[in-house]
Amino acid sequence: MVNYKDLGLVNTREMFAKAVHGGYAIPAFNFNNMEQLQAIIKAAADTKSPVILQVSKGARNYANPILLRYMAQGAVDYAKSLGWEHPQIVLHLDHGDSFELCKDCIDHGFSSVMIDGSHLPYEENVALTKKVVDYAHQYDVTVEGELGVLAGVEDEVSSDHHTYTDPEEVIDFVTRTGCDSLAISIGTSHGAYKFTPEQCTRDPKTGRLVPPPLAFDVLEGVEAKLPDFPIVLHGSSSVPQEYVDIRVAMSSAVRRVFNEKPAEFDPRKYLGPAREEMEKLYKHKIVAVLGSEGKAE
8 A cells, every 4th residue: 555645746636626726727747658757757847737637447457566566766856857846746647537546546545536427327336436435535536526527538438429417316326425526517528639620610700610619507507505615517618729738738749759850769859849848838737728827926
């Protein structure tokens, strides 16, 4: 059993409480390798922003759970070396699909886990989420639940449709499960390709495809039922046109090096520029989208 506090990590409880009352959002960035992790920590340290390091089931298997623990501990030490005296860094399981996976992550030093039972019948989702919460809270690990289904494809999360969260269910769900935050569906989408052309309309002036509007009435309905409760929106932050998403930003930088220098073979020469592009994107989201700059001095 590895306790996240021994790694220098924090859970989301105080972090979310400050964000709710401060009127800003907490960035949650997924990573799969060292370069992405370096870029996230550098961006968070430079901007003094709290940050959630998100790891999917597939990314955890790719990195190896044991190595991942030391990467998280190293991330905290790296942040301190950059002058961030008191780093606020969470290691979070993204879209955990079973109690066993969540338990294993907690036992390996995760400070927060998501149990996604949104694909299950309501009562089964409640039971599964509560089981995870009961185990996690023994170790002061925070838990994110989910109501509603997000469309899109990202890693091992896939759905060809979305189901809006029912605001009438949220009080019952949160009360019975004891979860610390709630992911809801308001029409956002996973992955790089958010919507099909058939789901969009075309702007007559620019000719660009415009995605369907988000259901802000659902968000407002949830907030009315759960005032001051942390709400999580997956796949929701804006993305500069030149990037599309983080993995595309990394891949495009690598492709650019190979296009300009086809004889290059040193991984540092193409992963280094990719890391720099990702850092720019993370800083953009922290400063211009989420408003979390300077919230973790």
